[in-house]
Amino acid sequence: MKVSIYRYNPETDREPYMKEYEVDTGGKDLMVLDVLNLVKEQDDSLVYRRSCREGVCGSDGMNINGKNGLACITPLSLAAPGVLDGRKALILRPLPGLPVVRDLVVDMTMFYNQYEKVQPYLQNNTPAPAIERLQSPADREKIDGLYECILCACCSTSCPSFWWNPDKFLGPAALLQSYRFLADSRDQATDERLARMDDPFSLFRCRGIMNCVSVCPKGLNPTRAIGHIREMLLERAV
Amino acid sequence: MSIRTVTFDAIVVGGGGAGMRASLQMAQSGFKTALISKVFPTRSHTVSAQGGITCAIASADPNDDWRWHMYDTVKGSDYIGDQDAIEYMCSVGPQTVFELEHMGLPFSRTEEGRIYQRPFGGQSKNYGEGGQAARTCAAADRTGHALLHTLYQQNLKNGTQFYSEWYAAELVTDARGHAAGVIAICIETGEAVFFKAKATVFATGGAGRIYSSTTNALINTGDGIGMALRAGVPVQDIEMWQFHPTGIAGAGTLVTEGCRGEGGYLINKDGERFMERYAPNAKDLAGRDVVARSMMMEILDGRGCGPNGDYVYLKLDHLGEEVLHTRLPGICELSKTFAHADPVKEPIPVVPTCHYMMGGIPTNIHGQALRLDGGHQGQAQHIPGLFAVGEVACVSVHGANRLGGNSLLDLVVFGRAAGLYIEEALRQGMDQAEPNSDDMDRATARLRRWDDSRSGESVASLRKELQTTMQNAFGVFRKGDLMIDGVKKVADLRGRIGEAHLGDKSKAFNTARIEALELDNLLEVAEATAIAAEGRTESRGAHSRYDYPDRDDENWLCHSIFDPKTKQLGKRDVNFKPKTVDTFKPKVRTY
Ligand SMILES: Cc1cc2nc3c(=O)[nH]c(=O)nc-3n(C[C@H](O)[C@H](O)[C@H](O)COP(=O)(O)OP(=O)(O)OC[C@H]3O[C@@H](n4cnc5c(N)ncnc54)[C@H](O)[C@@H]3O)c2cc1C
Numbered sequence: 001m002k003v004s005i006y007r008y009n010p011e012t013d014r015e016p017y018m019k020e021y022e023v024d025t026g027g028k029d030l031m032v033l034d035v036l037n038l039v040k041e042q043d044d045s046l047v048y049r050r051s052c053r054e055g056v057c058g059s060d061g062m063n064i065n066g067k068n069g070l071a072c073i074t075p076l077s078l079a080a081p082g083v084l085d086g087r088k089a090l091i092l093r094p095l096p097g098l099p100v101v102r103d104l105v106v107d108m109t110m111f112y113n114q115y116e117k118v119q120p121y122l123q124n125n126t127p128a129p130a131i132e133r134l135q136s137p138a139d140r141e142k143i144d145g146l147y148e149c150i151l152c153a154c155c156s157t158s159c160p161s162f163w164w165n166p167d168k169f170l171g172p173a174a175l176l177q178s179y180r181f182l183a184d185s186r187d188q189a190t191d192e193r194l195a196r197m198d199d200p201f202s203l204f205r206c207r208g209i210m211n212c213v214s215v216c217p218k219g220l221n222p223t224r225a226i227g228h229i230r231e232m233l234l235e236r237a238v
Numbered sequence: 239m240s241i242r243t244v245t246f247d248a249i250v251v252g253g254g255g256a257g258m259r260a261s262l263q264m265a266q267s268g269f270k271t272a273l274i275s276k277v278f279p280t281r282s283h284t285v286s287a288q289g290g291i292t293c294a295i296a297s298a299d300p301n302d303d304w305r306w307h308m309y310d311t312v313k314g315s316d317y318i319g320d321q322d323a324i325e326y327m328c329s330v331g332p333q334t335v336f337e338l339e340h341m342g343l344p345f346s347r348t349e350e351g352r353i354y355q356r357p358f359g360g361q362s363k364n365y366g367e368g369g370q371a372a373r374t375c376a377a378a379d380r381t382g383h384a385l386l387h388t389l390y391q392q393n394l395k396n397g398t399q400f401y402s403e404w405y406a407a408e409l410v411t412d413a414r415g416h417a418a419g420v421i422a423i424c425i426e427t428g429e430a431v432f433f434k435a436k437a438t439v440f441a442t443g444g445a446g447r448i449y450s451s452t453t454n455a456l457i458n459t460g461d462g463i464g465m466a467l468r469a470g471v472p473v474q475d476i477e478m479w480q481f482h483p484t485g486i487a488g489a490g491t492l493v494t495e496g497c498r499g500e501g502g503y504l505i506n507k508d509g510e511r512f513m514e515r516y517a518p519n520a521k522d523l524a525g526r527d528v529v530a531r532s533m534m535m536e537i538l539d540g541r542g543c544g545p546n547g548d549y550v551y552l553k554l555d556h557l558g559e560e561v562l563h564t565r566l567p568g569i570c571e572l573s574k575t576f577a578h579a580d581p582v583k584e585p586i587p588v589v590p591t592c593h594y595m596m597g598g599i600p601t602n603i604h605g606q607a608l609r610l611d612g613g614h615q616g617q618a619q620h621i622p623g624l625f626a627v628g629e630v631a632c633v634s635v636h637g638a639n640r641l642g643g644n645s646l647l648d649l650v651v652f653g654r655a656a657g658l659y660i661e662e663a664l665r666q667g668m669d670q671a672e673p674n675s676d677d678m679d680r681a682t683a684r685l686r687r688w689d690d691s692r693s694g695e696s697v698a699s700l701r702k703e704l705q706t707t708m709q710n711a712f713g714v715f716r717k718g719d720l721m722i723d724g725v726k727k728v729a730d731l732r733g734r735i736g737e738a739h740l741g742d743k744s745k746a747f748n749t750a751r752i753e754a755l756e757l758d759n760l761l762e763v764a765e766a767t768a769i770a771a772e773g774r775t776e777s778r779g780a781h782s783r784y785d786y787p788d789r790d791d792e793n794w795l796c797h798s799i800f801d802p803k804t805k806q807l808g809k810r811d812v813n814f815k816p817k818t819v820d821t822f823k824p825k826v827r828t829y
């Protein structure tokens with residue numbers, strides 16, 4: 001099969017280019033990451049991140065035939081129609097909207113900065129009990145669909161609002177994490193959390209385009225979380 | 239090679255659960271500490287842990303007792319776990335788990351609002367007399383993810399200084415062998431820097447990648463073990479590798495023991511629940527070594543499933559969609575992706591798969607690395623400046639077989655303990671070892687060797703060969719002649735890897751160079767494993783030999799110590815002296 005990969009090495013290339021490879025997959029429906037590993041055996045200068053190879057560490061977010069996803073859990077059959085049977089090339093590019101370090105590796109600093117801005121840790125100043133803090137199963141359920149985020153950046157780098165304002169708009173991933181703590185019955189910093197987002201950019205740049213939802217490899221729904229925060233902010237205003 | 243030096247009070251190499259628990263402790267104390275990790279911390283392998291963290295917090299059973307947990311752990315270890323360390327882990331455990339909850343870890347809950355606990359293999363009440371216990375604290379089947387992200391968040395809050403995507407290449411020691419820090423490469427720029435510190439903590443995790451079939455992440459290449467061995471630090475019980483019963487056949491990805499804890503069970507091609515024959519009481523929740531061996535027996539006796547009869551099935555559909563989707567959502571995802579099987583409807587094809595390294599750098603309960611003074615059987619001495627915690631360490635709480643859920647507990651209990659100890663030692667004044675130029679030359683030799691390579695075999699092909707060798711000769715069942723042959727093959731590979739070729743010599747984000755450096759470490763771990771496995775002439779826990787089928791307490795109720803300088807196997811006494819309870823004496827191990 002044919003694979004076309006975005007290449008750029010800052011030491012030797014003035015500009016990025018697409019490089020074609022021929023890979024023998026034996027007709028198997030491999031994961032995109034397996035294909036990358038086969039390419040690397042041919043050409044060890046190809047660079048990408050990977051770790052868990054099972055969709056839980058968030059290392060290998062990339063743009064696969066036009067859509068952001070994790071290479072390790074995207075089988076060729078789902079990459080794009082025609083890729084598996086060789087009618088079409090597999091096309092791999094770095095996540096859009098972040099500076100490219102080399103090949104498929106992007107500089108995630110802006111993404112992490114936004115995550116840190118939402119103070120992504122539990123805040124509770126009451127003295128801790130001798131055992132755990134109690135939480136009902138119903139309250140615990142409120143953070144399902146939020147805490148599972150793996151910080152892969154597939155969502156934020158598919159969001160036009162994030163592309164335009166990566167420094168001011170928190171982006172879907174950070175907003176999802178913000179809501180993860182707002183929704184946690186054990187957290188007491190609701191007001192401070194909301195106050196920090198109460199400006200035209202941090203949250204209100206979200207245009208509800210839902211790109212984030214359609215790409216999240218963990219099936220999470222940042223748009224819904226953003227909607228909840230929006231409601232909390234509006235309620236707070238009155 | 240002149241390189242930049244940066245100086246800290248303490249450095250932690252590794253941002254998994256163990257490393258981040260240690261760094262959190264030190265960040266809170268205000269000493270100048272740095273955490274170095276070859277991947278962004280939340281991409282560490284701890285993120286993959288599924289089933290939970292085992293600890294007697296007395297939620298599922300208000301009468302639960304840490305001593306029962308201790309009994310199970312000692313028995314699970316096949317009696318070569320150190321009883322003082324196990325006592326420490328099981329008794330300090332509850333406090334450590336409650337701390338994690340206070341930090342925000344999103345545990346699943348019981349109706350009473352307490353932490354949800356599920357049954358895991360090898361767990362009992364009342365010292366094996368009271369039936370199956372439910373002692374593994376869980377956040378659905380994503381406990382490692384929840385734990386790792388929580389620890390990262392707390393480190394952010396407390397201002398830990400992170401060096402993410404920095405690769406530690408070598409331990410720097412002075413002429414006396416005292417640790418002075420590490421040489422690490424900034425992956426993004428390729429720059430090598432000397433991180434100088436009074437305390438160096440290795441928390442580099444496991445090395446499952448020495449086998450071709452493993453549940454471990456691609457980054458689990460045993461770098462800490464490699465660096466230790468090259469610096470002359472011995473490793474303990476390194477022949478003890480856990481094969482997890484339920485790796486997905488073909489893919490290697492894990493489905494948690496929690497599946498069987500929730501009521502799933504294994505069947506052979508006749509649909510028989512075969513564990514009832516091998517472990518009449520605990521059945522599918524016997525120790526992992528026992529279950530893995532039973533599965534292999536079924537397969538070898540021709541009762542395996544599938545066209546080649548080379549796996550068995552894990553049946554879960556009888557638990558119902560509701561339970562599967564609330565308790566095991568991640569497993570459902572993984573099984574659909576990697577086995578093309580929806581557990582709600584059909585069983586998952588599984589096979590024993592390399593999972594966990596019980597052995598490692600010997601330490602005491604403060605995480606201080608040990609070496610034997612005066613050769614074999616000598617007194618253990620700690621190595622000034624060097625600490626190890628987590629899977630890379632062998633403290634030893636797992637002995638010859640780890641119980642499920644005990645690793646996450648090991649990480650946080652001993653990560654915390656090492657942090658506390660170093661904090662106090664720094665307060666009282668710790669020495670900084672001062673390496674001279676020869677020491678620095680030695681520590682950077684490997685970097686130069688790869689950069690100077692002009693031709694030779696490729697890293698990928700040698701890695702494959704090494705993994706196949708280990709898989710064939712040092713798997714679930716082991717045989718003397720095959721192992722002798724394996725040792726020879728690994729020795730041959732050492733020669734060839736020493737002359738292998740790195741094609742890409744560029745600086746920026748050169749992952750080919752990292753993979754080459756990792757191959758050196760895989761080789762070190764593989765060699766130590768091979769020699770230790772061949773040398774331990776008995777069967778105990780995960781180490782199971784056809785030619786020595788029985789446990790031999792007379793000769794081998796002890797740790798093995800592999801000395802990298804002589805490449806000889808020595809012995810070290812197991813600790814049988816817990817401080818507050820009576821010794822658990824070795825018994826025949828049945829489930
Ligand atoms: C699939 C799976 C499921 C599991 N489930 C459970 C479970 O439910 N319960 C349980 O108790 N245990 C479980 N385990 C075992 C447990 O997850 C691991 O033993 C544990 O996470 C290891 O943690 P660690 O902190 O020692 O190392 P890791 O989490 O592996 O982290 C190692 C760190 O070291 C860094 N590092 C390594 N080498 C270098 C280097 N050269 N330079 C810089 N940094 C380096 C890495 O970047 C990483 O940050 C599971 C294991 C697997 C494979």
Ligand code: SF4
Nearest residue numbers: 159206207209210212
């Ligand atoms: S819904 Fe909002 S956050 Fe999501 S992609 Fe659209 S603009 Fe971005």
Ligand code: SF4
Nearest residue numbers: 149150152153155216
């Ligand atoms: S919300 Fe989904 S897509 Fe976005 S970072 Fe988290 S896991 Fe990735």
Ligand code: FES
Nearest residue numbers: 051053057058072
């Ligand atoms: S390698 Fe971890 S998510 Fe793909």
